[in-house]
Amino acid sequence: MATSRAGWRSSRPSPTRTFQYEALRRKAQIGDSTSRKVLGYVTHHSPLLFRFAMSRKLKGVLNKIKELVEEMNTFGLENSVNRMEQQHTWRQTHSKLDESTELFGRDDDKKGVVKLLLDQQNQRRVQVLPIFGMGGLGKTTRAKMVYNDREVQHHFQLKIWHCVADNFDVIAILKSIIELAIDDLPENEKALARKGGWCMSGNIELLQKKLEEVIGRKRFLLVLDDVWNEEKRTWDDELKPLLCSVGGPGRSQLQKTTTFAARFAENYQVGNSLQKTL
Template sequence: MSRKLKNVLKKINKLVKEMNTFGLESSVPREERQHPWRQTHSKLEETTQIFGRDDDKEVVVKFLLDQQDQRRVHVLPIIGMGGLGKTTLAKMVYNDQGVQQHFQLKMWHCVSDNFDVMALLKSIIELAVSGRCDMPNTIELLQKKLEQVIDQRRFILVLDDVWNEDERKWEDVLKPLLCSVGGPGSVIVVTTRSQKVASIMQTLGPHKLACLSEQDSWKSIEESNISIMSEGKMKSCTS
């Protein structure tokens, strides 16, 4: 990465910090932040356009659709260092028309560093029914509910930004539950920076994101800069 490009990235980060200092809030409505399941059956908003990822999208989409005759639920990690566009690529795949039509149930959950098994199971149930799950924290009850709400529907579940490297949480609890429900061709897509996370969760070889070319990096930065400035202006006008 050139020195000039690094300097531009620093300026953008500084601009974002200044926006936070002046209280410019997220453009996502408060209701959607509190109830993330409301957007799971429709397309996710692509807030930032990433250039140079069309080939990655094509490869991942084809990979997912080719699993339609598989009886078991497969797990495909998308791995790469921070800032390469893992989440944006996952959104591009999730929003693809072929993917939207192919999967009967579409769910997206941002995990980050909160890999609490019970909370994650409840969230997936909420995503499947588009409503709140107030069940007690009992694995047996949650397992039955999960089987009931997903049934034999072919699903795609995106677990975004996974950091958990505790193999037991996945192998002993979540994997047996999540990989025993759904119809043929169901898939779980995991985005992560960690090679260890990918190796723990994968049933398919990970899709590794390479760095963008400098030209595509500049295009993405310009697009991000425009989006940030536009959001700032809109917030100023409505405050």
């Protein structure tokens, strides 16, 4: 598919340039004699010939586009183009995995990520596992498989799933994480935890203190779903330092890019970066 696209880009006609040339040619003809205009109709630049030639070129372009669309449909990528070329389509995801869905060839992927999350639970550094891939390749499904794994369920005292989508707003994400952490508290503690002005605040310092309060030293797993590559700087500079300051040893993060898995350890150093590409 990549070869055919490259071939089309290098060989496809340029209708825009042809139209521009024709406009300049006609402008240059203003003031010419009637005989020259008549002569122009039987030359290669005749408007009739121009329209005929352009219709053939445009038809060729449309045929190439049709071929590409058919290839995309074959690979199940029909929704990816809109996602990449337009503003990110807002959507929400959840952590629930349809047990009736048959997932082929993904067990090894899941086991690898689960092993990374559980093996070095007491190490004092942060490990990041970005899982990159185009839209529609099953990154969210893989994250759900890890999130709902029995060993993961047993290992982490707190699990949080947040869908970022096209709103990578640090304050909004912190508030969502706090609210989800409060939901995990015992019923008699929830009302007290929700008191205070943190929910209406735009102060990051206040929100971080609230986050420390509700998470404490719990070993937690945080999933940030649908994080886009261009948001990496905001993640590195703003959100990661805040999240690294809370929780106990072995706390982790699974972040899906268009997915990062990060292990937050006690002294908050960034360790080796690992990467999974779909």
